[in-house]
Amino acid sequence: MAELEVMTAPTCRDAAEQGGDMPSQRGGVPRIAVGVGSSAATHAAVRMAAREAALRGYELRLVYGLHRVPEELPDGASFPAAETLLDHATAAARAVAPQLTISTVIHEGTQTAALLRESRFAELLVLDADGLDTSAGWSLDIPAMRLASRADCTVLLARDEGRDEWPVLVGVDPSTGGERALEFAFDAAALRDSDLVVVRVGPDDKADPDGVVAAQLAETVEPWQEKYPDVRVRREVRYGEPAPVLIDLSRDAGLLVVGACGQRPRSAPLAPVAQAVLRHASCATAIVRRIPPGDHAVR
Structure with missing residues (x-):
């Protein structure tokens, strides 16, 4: 798997308040961030993010939100379920673009909060379409809607793969x-x-x-x-x-x-x-x- 970071909420706050980079940001290399999960929609978002990163020559950042991460991590601490999802997402991204530079991160908090933090340091945030039922009413409680409303960077909603050559x-x-x-x-x-x-x-x-x-x-x-x-x-x-x-x-x-x-x-x-x-x-x-x-x- 790509190098894994685990970030508690205080670490993220400190980086933002100081106006600096997230600990992993590589010398100003632009990045595309995407959330990782188990649904078909999140898998499609990872593949689209990998294609975009390959086209632009950007780093791909795979993000997972974990409800609670201890502030003081013991040596050898692991999060098997999250790491398995990140492993699978890394493999899926490399199947699309083998030469990609990929980093992975576990954030303390919800997936939405994790992606909002990452949007401060990304050039593009790729979203999945989970919850975007076209028959439902307007709701900024849907993760994609909330992220599109509050992200600090441009967002790209992954939908209907196979149209890369369309206008x-x-x-x-x-x-x-x-x-x-x-x-x-x-x-x-x-x-x-x-x-x-x-x-x-x-x-x-x-x-x-x-x-x-x-x-x-x-x-x-x-x-x-x-x-x-x-x-x-x-x-x-x-x-x-x-x-x-x-x-x-x-x-x-x-x-x-x-x-x-x-x-x-x-x-x-x-x-x-x-x-x-x-x-x-x-x-x-x-x-x-x-x-x-x-x-x-x-x-």
Whole structure:
């Protein structure tokens, strides 16, 4: 198994309060974090996280939350059940990408709390779809919803494997969040060598007889197209409510990208559109909070 760390809550608090790295962070190497468990959804999340880490050249961080970890660990202390799950997750990740750099950690606390701590130091947090029953009502008590609302980094919900070569779909608006989502989407399409579909949703086509929205969209996309000249881009203007439009288009996409907060960043921890697509989209879904600072080469 990859080197295992066991972290009590005080250790994590100390690292955060001092503004430093987690003890395992390797000299600024970007990382992708993902939770480990026994469900099929968590297994799918580990595989997706491994693919993303391999594409980006990042470290993969496998995370498990344990309710109680003694602050003073005796020599030779072990947690067999947790370590077995981490062993299996490590093997699954290496089956996807044998050369990955992998670290594993057991945190004191719930799985949600463990992943929130790790999101402070990760560039991307991959979530599983456990609990996201599309027939259920809204609930930030569902782990994926809570994590997407409170994580300090961009989150990626693993859903419907086997679409790696399908187009990347991004919904944009005039907000800063829309610009960040567009940057993430261009980078994702370049890494995957896939098409990119950029969608702007307007309220009513009758209110835009001169095609102003389409012109604004072209102007927004142009600098990113120049930065990523090899990405094949299709721009689309649709009319209606953004969430249903994007959910419908997600049936033909491999990845859907939206900003976390829309045009009202202080109104809610997660914008209504982001909540809706997280619950109902047909493909993997990225909720963008910040852009990784590393230099992402087009591959």
